[in-house]
Amino acid sequence: MLNTEEIRKDFPILKRKINGHPLVYLDNGATSQKPIQVINSIVDYYENHNANVHRGVHTLSAEATEMYEEARKKVAKFINAEPEEIIFTKNASEALNLVAYTYGDSFISQGDSIATSIMEHHSGFIPWQVLAKKKNATLEVMNVTKEGEIPESEYSKISKSKLTSIVHASNVLGTINPVKEFAKLAHENEGVILVDGSQSVPHLPVDVKDLDCDFFAFTGHKMLGPTGIGVLYGKKELLEKMPPFLYGGEMVVDAKVEGCKWNEIPHKFEAGTPNMAGTIGLGAAIDYLNNLGMENVRAHEVELLSHATKALLEIEGLELYGPKDPTQRTGVLTFNIPGLSSIDLSSFMDEYGFAIRSGFHCAQPVHEALGILPSARISFYIYNTKEEIDALIPKIKEVRKAMS
Numbered sequence: 001m002l003n004t005e006e007i008r009k010d011f012p013i014l015k016r017k018i019n020g021h022p023l024v025y026l027d028n029g030a031t032s033q034k035p036i037q038v039i040n041s042i043v044d045y046y047e048n049h050n051a052n053v054h055r056g057v058h059t060l061s062a063e064a065t066e067m068y069e070e071a072r073k074k075v076a077k078f079i080n081a082e083p084e085e086i087i088f089t090k091n092a093s094e095a096l097n098l099v100a101y102t103y104g105d106s107f108i109s110q111g112d113s114i115a116t117s118i119m120e121h122h123s124g125f126i127p128w129q130v131l132a133k134k135k136n137a138t139l140e141v142m143n144v145t146k147e148g149e150i151p152e153s154e155y156s157k158i159s160k161s162k163l164t165s166i167v168h169a170s171n172v173l174g175t176i177n178p179v180k181e182f183a184k185l186a187h188e189n190e191g192v193i194l195v196d197g198s199q200s201v202p203h204l205p206v207d208v209k210d211l212d213c214d215f216f217a218f219t220g221h222k223m224l225g226p227t228g229i230g231v232l233y234g235k236k237e238l239l240e241k242m243p244p245f246l247y248g249g250e251m252v253v254d255a256k257v258e259g260c261k262w263n264e265i266p267h268k269f270e271a272g273t274p275n276m277a278g279t280i281g282l283g284a285a286i287d288y289l290n291n292l293g294m295e296n297v298r299a300h301e302v303e304l305l306s307h308a309t310k311a312l313l314e315i316e317g318l319e320l321y322g323p324k325d326p327t328q329r330t331g332v333l334t335f336n337i338p339g340l341s342s343i344d345l346s347s348f349m350d351e352y353g354f355a356i357r358s359g360f361h362c363a364q365p366v367h368e369a370l371g372i373l374p375s376a377r378i379s380f381y382i383y384n385t386k387e388e389i390d391a392l393i394p395k396i397k398e399v400r401k402a403m404s
């Protein structure tokens with residue numbers, strides 16, 4: 001179990017007051033807060049080691065390169081991949097687009113199908129919509145049930161597709177999709193599968209070899225890391241046959257007027273000066289999570305989810321979306337209260353120090369499919385407590401009373 005009292009001491013921002021109230025930060029689905037260990041790792045990099053990587057033989061450049069590549073090894077180990085299969089991007093959106101622009105552009109042709117689902121974040125939906133249009137391919141969008149799950153009747157969309165892109169855990173419904181099963185289906189039919197793990201890697205143990213996915217994307221800032229750093233995992237044999245994404249320095253080993261020879265993976269996909277401080281910060285975030293143990297991170301979340309689900313459902317008329325079983329979902333709880341707009345609710349809650357989200361959460365299609373209005377969302381992480389939930393619920397009730 002996590003010792004939240006100790007954990008909270010590592011997060012300077014949690015000492016803040018908002019409108020005179022202690023901050024209760026429940027917008028972790030959007031971004032997580034950062035522990036002092038991550039902040040210090042970035043300060044240390046700039047104070048003591050800053051230089052450009054892979055380019056110089058001087059001491060600082062060698063140190064910076066070593067730290068950068070060490071971070072890649074940590075990321076690889078964290079998801080059970082090989083270091084050369086880890087590409088650093090600026091966020092998950094860029095990682096997802098990278099696959100669309102390189103693999104998609106090279107291997108999707110007119111008449112092919114691309115499968116995705118209606119519960120995707122816009123970053124995991126729009127690249128495929130654009131690619132399908134460009135290639136005259138078909139976009140097969142798997143629907144969801146009222147309970148927020150993809151019904152088996154939709155799985156044939158994976159079987160018929162050359163490429164499937166699917167979110168591991170929905171940022172609206174919390175649903176954890178059976179991506180291992182989806183990968184099996186995709187491979188039986190010679191397709192490839194890309195998993196968007198932006199909402200799973202921060203919260204669950206993830207093993208890309210066990211899932212057997214071909215590509216896996218996630219983002220550092222939702223898992224205690226800094227902004228501006230994301231990750232794309234790709235199977236070595238696929239990355240090797242894909243063209244580069246961006247062109248420039250670092251991704252080339254021989255540049256001649258007649259033509260160029262691309263660098264080896266993963267550098268082939270990392271044009272230009274990378275975000276060194278960001279990768280080092282992400283490495284420190286992984287150290288922090290490893291110290292806690294991802295099994296414990298998940299157990300804490302399930303406990304908070306059980307507690308909050310029960311309490312939220314006691315609010316009369318409240319509609320909670322996604323699976324009700326906390327073991328089937330991650331720590332995002334999205335809801336609406338009839339007669340109370342989610343934007344009003346979150347701005348009133350802010351007056352009492354609660355940071356909660358409202359709107360479409362960059363996932364408008366799933367709102368439309370389920371016929372729901374922009375929604376309110378609370379999302380947990382390692383520093384949240386049952387006491388915070390116990391403080392939240394009466395305030396929601398109070399706001400609702402005041403507004404009706």
Ligand SMILES: Cc1ncc(COP(=O)(O)O)c(C=O)c1O
Pocket residue numbers: 029030091092093094121123124167169170171196198199219230362
């Ligand atoms: C499921 C999912 N995919 C992708 C993203 C995009 O992440 P980023 O904005 O870091 O690129 C998010 C962010 O909210 C997300 O929740």
